[in-house]
Amino acid sequence: MMSAIFFYILATLILVFAYKTITANNPIHCALYLAITMINLAFLFFGLNAPFIGGVQLVVYAGAVMVLFVMVLMLFDLKSEIRAFSRGLFSGLLKIASAGLIFGILSNAIFKTGDLLGLASGGPGMPDPAGTSRDLAIMLFTKYLFAFEALGLLLLLVAVGAVAVSRIKGGTHAN
Amino acid sequence: MPISGVLLDVGINHYLVLSALLFTMGMIGVLMRKNVIVILMSIELMLNAVNLTFITFSTYNANLNGQIMVFFVMTIAAAEAGVGLALAVAIYKKFKEVNIRFFEQLRG
Amino acid sequence: MNEKLLMGLMILLPFFGFLFNGLRFRSKDYKLAGIVASLMSGLTFVISLILVGKLISLPAAERVLSAKYFTWMTAGDFSVNAAFMLDQINAIMILVITGVGTLIHVFSIGYMSHDDRPSKYFAYLNLFLMNMLLLVLGDNLLVMFVGWEGVGLCSYLLIGFWFTDSEKAAAGMKAFITNRIGDAGFLLGIFLLFITLGTVEFAELIARAPSVPEVGWSGPITLACLFLFIGATGKSAQIPLYVWLPDAMAGPTPVSALIHAATMVTAGVYMIVRLSGIFILAPNVMMIIAIIGALTALLAATIGMTQWDIKKILAYSTVSQLGYMFLGVGVGAFMPAMFHLMTHAFFKALMFLGSGSVIHAMHEEQDVRKMGGLKKLMPITHFTFAMGWLAIIGIPPFAGFFSKDEILWYSFASPKGHWLLWVIGAVAAGCTAFYMTRLMCLTFWGQSRVPKETHPHESPATMWIPLAVLAFLSVVGGWIGIPHVISAVLPGHPPNVLGDWLSPALASVGEIHGSALVEWALMGISVSLAGISAWVAYDFYVKHPERPQMITEKLGSIYGVVYNKYFIDEIYFARIINPLVDLSKGLWLYIDVNFIDRITYVIADLVKGTGQFLRSLQAGNTQMYALYISLGIVITITYVLMG
Numbered sequence: 066m067m068s069a070i071f072f073y074i075l076a077t078l079i080l081v082f083a084y085k086t087i088t089a090n091n092p093i094h095c096a097l098y099l100a101i102t103m104i105n106l107a108f109l110f111f112g113l114n115a116p117f118i119g120g121v122q123l124v125v126y127a128g129a130v131m132v133l134f135v136m137v138l139m140l141f142d143l144k145s146e147i148r149a150f151s152r153g154l155f156s157g158l159l160k161i162a163s164a165g166l167i168f169g170i171l172s173n174a175i176f177k178t179g180d181l182l183g184l185a186s187g188g189p190g191m192p193d194p195a196g197t198s199r200d201l202a203i204m205l206f207t208k209y210l211f212a213f214e215a216l217g218l219l220l221l222l223v224a225v226g227a228v229a230v231s232r233i234k235g236g237t238h239a240n
Numbered sequence: 241m242p243i244s245g246v247l248l249d250v251g252i253n254h255y256l257v258l259s260a261l262l263f264t265m266g267m268i269g270v271l272m273r274k275n276v277i278v279i280l281m282s283i284e285l286m287l288n289a290v291n292l293t294f295i296t297f298s299t300y301n302a303n304l305n306g307q308i309m310v311f312f313v314m315t316i317a318a319a320e321a322g323v324g325l326a327l328a329v330a331i332y333k334k335f336k337e338v339n340i341r342f343f344e345q346l347r348g
Numbered sequence: 349m350n351e352k353l354l355m356g357l358m359i360l361l362p363f364f365g366f367l368f369n370g371l372r373f374r375s376k377d378y379k380l381a382g383i384v385a386s387l388m389s390g391l392t393f394v395i396s397l398i399l400v401g402k403l404i405s406l407p408a409a410e411r412v413l414s415a416k417y418f419t420w421m422t423a424g425d426f427s428v429n430a431a432f433m434l435d436q437i438n439a440i441m442i443l444v445i446t447g448v449g450t451l452i453h454v455f456s457i458g459y460m461s462h463d464d465r466p467s468k469y470f471a472y473l474n475l476f477l478m479n480m481l482l483l484v485l486g487d488n489l490l491v492m493f494v495g496w497e498g499v500g501l502c503s504y505l506l507i508g509f510w511f512t513d514s515e516k517a518a519a520g521m522k523a524f525i526t527n528r529i530g531d532a533g534f535l536l537g538i539f540l541l542f543i544t545l546g547t548v549e550f551a552e553l554i555a556r557a558p559s560v561p562e563v564g565w566s567g568p569i570t571l572a573c574l575f576l577f578i579g580a581t582g583k584s585a586q587i588p589l590y591v592w593l594p595d596a597m598a599g600p601t602p603v604s605a606l607i608h609a610a611t612m613v614t615a616g617v618y619m620i621v622r623l624s625g626i627f628i629l630a631p632n633v634m635m636i637i638a639i640i641g642a643l644t645a646l647l648a649a650t651i652g653m654t655q656w657d658i659k660k661i662l663a664y665s666t667v668s669q670l671g672y673m674f675l676g677v678g679v680g681a682f683m684p685a686m687f688h689l690m691t692h693a694f695f696k697a698l699m700f701l702g703s704g705s706v707i708h709a710m711h712e713e714q715d716v717r718k719m720g721g722l723k724k725l726m727p728i729t730h731f732t733f734a735m736g737w738l739a740i741i742g743i744p745p746f747a748g749f750f751s752k753d754e755i756l757w758y759s760f761a762s763p764k765g766h767w768l769l770w771v772i773g774a775v776a777a778g779c780t781a782f783y784m785t786r787l788m789c790l791t792f793w794g795q796s797r798v799p800k801e802t803h804p805h806e807s808p809a810t811m812w813i814p815l816a817v818l819a820f821l822s823v824v825g826g827w828i829g830i831p832h833v834i835s836a837v838l839p840g841h842p843p844n845v846l847g848d849w850l851s852p853a854l855a856s857v858g859e860i861h862g863s864a865l866v867e868w869a870l871m872g873i874s875v876s877l878a879g880i881s882a883w884v885a886y887d888f889y890v891k892h893p894e895r896p897q898m899i900t901e902k903l904g905s906i907y908g909v910v911y912n913k914y915f916i917d918e919i920y921f922a923r924i925i926n927p928l929v930d931l932s933k934g935l936w937l938y939i940d941v942n943f944i945d946r947i948t949y950v951i952a953d954l955v956k957g958t959g960q961f962l963r964s965l966q967a968g969n970t971q972m973y974a975l976y977i978s979l980g981i982v983i984t985i986t987y988v989l990m991g
Contacts, residue, residue: 072250076258083262083285087269092277099281106288113255113299118291118310125314130284130321137325138277141332150272151340151971160271160975164264166982170989171260175253200304201311209308216315223319227326271974344968 071112078105090149096134103127117198255296263289276331276338280324287317351402352415354395355432355485358442361388361395362478369471378466382457385470389453389477393446400439408852411436412551414487428548431487436853440686440846441484441618444693448610449477451814455701456602458810459708469509469600476502480611484618489538489548492619496534496583499612500527506607507599516598526592530582537575541626544568554625554855565632573626573633577640580616586674587644590667591917597659601704604659609666609700610693617673617689624682624855634764638678642759642772645671647914649779653786654911657714658703661787665740666696668776672755675773679765680857681758683850687829688751690846694825695739695748698818702733705811706791709804716787721796725804728812730792732819737788739822741781741878747826752777753871754831760870761862774874781878785885794890833864833871 082105085098103126110119150157205213266289269282291310298306328338335342365388369381403411416431434442453473460466479502483495501524508520542548545556560569580586585593596608607613620627620637627634645668652664669692676685707714709726723730739746742753756777760770798804806812829846830838888895900907909915965972 069250072254076254079258080261080265083265086285087265087273087278087282092275095275095278095281099284102285103288106292109255109292110295113295115295115299115307115310118295118307121311121314122291125318126284126288130318133321133325134277134281137328140329141277141338149274149278151274156972156975157272159979160971161268163975163978163982164267164271167267167978168260168264170982170985171263172257173989175256175260197304197307201307204304204308205311212312216312220315220319223322227322230323230326231329267978271971271978340970343970 068112072109075105075109075112078102079109088149092138093135096131096138099134100127100131103131114197117201252296252300256293259289259292259296261289262286262292274339274341276328276340276343277325279340280321280328283324284317284321287313351399351413351434352417354399355413355415355434356417358392358395358399358446358481358485359478361391362474362481364388365474366471366478369467369474373465373468373471375467376464378457378461378463381467381470382453382460385474386450386453386457388474389446389450392477392481393443393450396439396442396446399434400443403434403436403439411852416487420490425546426542428488428490430491431549432485432491433487433550434485436850437618437621437686438484440690440850442481444690445477445480445484445611448693448697448818449480449606451817452602452606452610452697452701455605455704455811455814456600458808459600459602459704463600469506472502472505472509473603473606476506476607476612480615483615487549487551489541489550489553492622493534493538496579496615496619497531499607499615500524500531500583503527503596503607503612506603507596509599509603513598519592519595519598523592523596526589527582530579530589533575533577533582534579537572537579540568540572540575544572550622553623557626557629560629567630569626570630570633573623573630574636576619576623577616577633577637580619580674581640582616584613584616584670584674585644585667586616586670587640587647590644590648591920593667594660594663594913597657597663601659601700601707604663605697605700605704608663609696613666613670614673614689614693617670617677617685620674620677621682621686621854624677627677628680628855628857631764634678634680636678637674638759638764638766638769641671641674641676641678642769642776643671644668645675645776646772646779647671649776649783650910651913652783653779654907655783656716658706658716658719658787658791659700659714661716661783662696662699662703665699665780665783668780669696669740671776672752672773675759675769676755679755679759679762679769680855681755681762682854683829683847684751684754684758686850687826687846688748688755691739691747691751691822691825694818695736695746695822698732698736698815698822699740701811701815701818702729702736705729705807705815706804708807708811710798711802713802716790718797718799719791720794720798721792722798722804723792726792726806728806729815732812732815733792734788735819735822737784739826741784741882742777742875743878744875745823745826747822747824749875750826750829750831750834753874754829756874757831757862757867757870758860761860761866763858763861770870774870774877777874778877778881782881782885785882786889789886789889793886794893831867833867836864 079102082098082102086095086102089095089098103122107119107122107127110116110122263286266282266285266287269285270279273279273282291313294306294310294313298304298310331342332338365385368384372381375381399413403413413434414431415433416429418430420428420430422428453470456469456473460469463469476499479495479498481495483492483499486492486495504520504524504527507523508517511517511520538548541553544560545553547553547556557569560567564570578589582589593608593613597604599608627637648664648667648671652661652668655661655664669688673685673688673692676682676688706719706722706726706729709722709729710719713719735746739748742749744750756770756773759765759773760767827842829844830842832844835842835844888899912918965976
């Protein structure tokens with residue numbers, strides 16, 4: 066009972082702020098709502114016995130990535146937009162319809178296959194939150210070591226690439 | 241952790257539907273917003289929805305591979321945000337605006 | 349050297365001349381252009397002499413040289429070779445074409461010396477020569493048709509050679525369009541012959557034709573011959589398609605001599621003689637040809653009596669003489685028709701070149717009323733012209749006498765002949781004598797009416813030498829075909845060389861019935877008719893220049909009708925051309941604009957709209973691309989789930 070109340074509170078918050086994220090006129094507000102959405106999601110991760118991921122979500126996502134977004138927005142000095150959405154009534158309706166169809170397909174898949182897995186009404190759960198972080202670390206540095214290293218390389222490349230892209234025409238502060 | 245385990249009682253479908261809703265919202269944002277940065281944010285929303293699905297299955301299946309995957313997704317999302325924002329900066333420098341339609345100019 | 353190479357060279361040499369002059373068409377160097385063109389023409393003449401020599405060396409029954417080069421086209425049963433053949437008939441043709449052609453090329457060097465574009469002129473002339481040789485050497489109807497069209501093209505180009513004068517350009521177009529009508533008939537004839545007999549080769553056609561059952565007027569052979577004859581009336585200027593030839597005189601005079609007197613216009617006669625074995629099977633068509641020929645001869649001769657333009661007179665004379673040739677082939681006198689074709693080529697080319705010499709001397713003046721008394725100023729031209737005059741009016745022993753009288757005799761005595769045809773022919777001969785004498789009187793004799801500012805002078809050697817050669821031929825050319833009635837009384841009994849030469853290649857109409865006495869009598873009548881009318885003309889125009897005026901006033905309206913060429917052009921315009929133009933205009937303004945154009949516009953709009961729509965799908969709008977991706981996912985998953 067309690068768990069359901071907590072879940073619904075969190076879920077409502079997530080959906081409301083996600084909605085605000087995609088509808089707010091001012092991009093700064095969008096970023097703020099997105100951060101709130103992510104923090105709430107982090108709580109949900111904690112509740113799902115994934116404390117490490119929840120922590121990463123808080124630190125990396127709600128922290129670092131969102132700061133990056135906000136910083137770029139500050140750089141642009143954008144005012145609140147008059148029209149938040151792209152033009153075209155017909156194409157807009159088509160876009161909403163296609164999103165709705167995707168949602169329909171997803172929920173259809175959920176309700177059809179969830180029962181088959183035998184997990185619909187709760188499963189065995191995870192043993193111990195403290196244990197999961199340790200197991201996670203062991204897996205990451207043994208089984209997934211190569212992927213982990215490749216990811217490091219990717220981040221390096223992205224750093225170089227991002228600098229290169231934004232330096233086009235004499236760098237960020239030129240002109 | 242006092243709340244851990246508690247949330248598991250509502251059942252897997254709730255999480256999956258929540259994830260699907262979040263994903264759809266992110267998608268609407270990607271499809272309909274003008275501002276490139278907001279579109280990037282919407283993409284983050286979609287990725288988060290996917291992450292939620294991974295975590296849900298990982299927990300209910302007692303399988304840690306899902307969490308590893310989320311870890312990777314997060315990293316790649318950060319990288320994607322970095323490149324996307326760099327592109328947005330480049331667009332802004334040229335057009336003094338970050339409307340998605342300026343990506344039409346990226347031809348050739 | 350074998351005949352394949354020689355016949356190929358006959359086509360290639362003029363073609364080389366055409367390329368040589370055609371590629372440097374801006375050059376004003378008339379001497380170089382003329383010498384190259386004449387050289388090519390002369391070489392083909394030499395080659396044709398060699399070829400004819402080869403032909404003579406063969407036994408009389410198998411005098412055919414053939415040269416197959418390659419298979420031109422094949423479609424099912426239909427197969428055409430690019431092949432040439434040379435037999436007795438076209439041996440005469442190639443000698444006339446290259447011989448007279450060479451003389452005219454040489455003449456042109458002098459005539460075109462003041463022109464702006466002599467290279468172009470000589471290029472066209474050589475192209476004409478090539479096409480004409482293609483026409484006569486062709487071994488089948490299609491090769492012949494290529495030449496047939498080619499000479500039509502050259503005729504058009506040369507009539508409209510001075511195209512800056514819109515009247516001359518229009519004359520060229522008139523010739524071309526009139527010829528098209530005939531050519532359509534010719535093509536239909538070819539098709540019909542192919543469908544009926546399954547081949548287009550002359551030898552095969554003639555061999556297979558007798559096996560086709562004929563029923564009166566509507567048999568396939570009859571119809572095919574009729575269509576071929578329509579083609580011939582276009583090319584050879586017979587009723588009803590003769591109207592282009594008088595206008596064709598807008599071209600340079602040597603062109604008139606070469607194309608519109610000696611060679612191209614006789615192509616129709618040649619074609620019928622070549623296919624004599626088929627035409628003989630269609631007696632009804634033969635009758636039509638004879639009637640049309642006789643009427644054309646008379647009609648053109650009467651018009652010729654009233655004209656004032658020296659070249660127009662000669663043009664109507666040409667139409668009239670071609671009428672004789674058709675009268676000849678119509679009554680089965682194929683040999684006399686070829687004979688007359690040859691002699692006519694000599695004397696008419698001579699007269700055209702003579703008139704060219706006069707026109708050249710008179711500074712492009714063509715009206716005979718402004719000439720007269722040129723005898724003293726241009727003695728050589730006068731003398732040679734007189735030879736042609738004597739030949740055309742049929743004074744023995746000049747060339748025209750033998751050939752014309754042979755045709756008249758056949759038209760009377762042949763199984764297909766009729767005394768009425770002879771009467772028409774004889775009257776036309778009288779008219780011929782009248783207008784030719786009138787031309788001589790007005791141009792060379794009598795009082796000079798030359799304007800003070802022009803000083804006529806004798807032409808240069810390049811111009812009078814061809815005249816002299818042609819004059820010689822006009823005198824002696826007839827002696828190779830002396831009819832046996834005459835040769836019987838001549839010392840040494842000279843044989844009818846031409847008749848013996850041609851007879852193996854020609855179809856025969858059967859025995860000529862009629863006694864020598866009748867033939868002598870008819871000959872006497874026609875010659876005396878010619879003599880009388882020549883004397884009358886001399887009397888009218890030299891001794892009593894006021895008489896023609898009186899007579900024309902007395903005749904009044906009849907003279908007016910003849911002078912205006914029986915209003916044939918006007919009738920064509922009112923009854924055929926203008927209704928056609930109106931109909932076309934109506935079709936254009938109502939059917940085309942309202943209906944066909946609209947359909948095309950609708951289709952164009954449809955395509956344009958589709959393109960516009962498809963273009964908008966990929967305008968570079970990133971969000972739309974994302975939408976397509978998501979729609980694609982939806983469709984794919986739906987399909988997979990449903991499947």
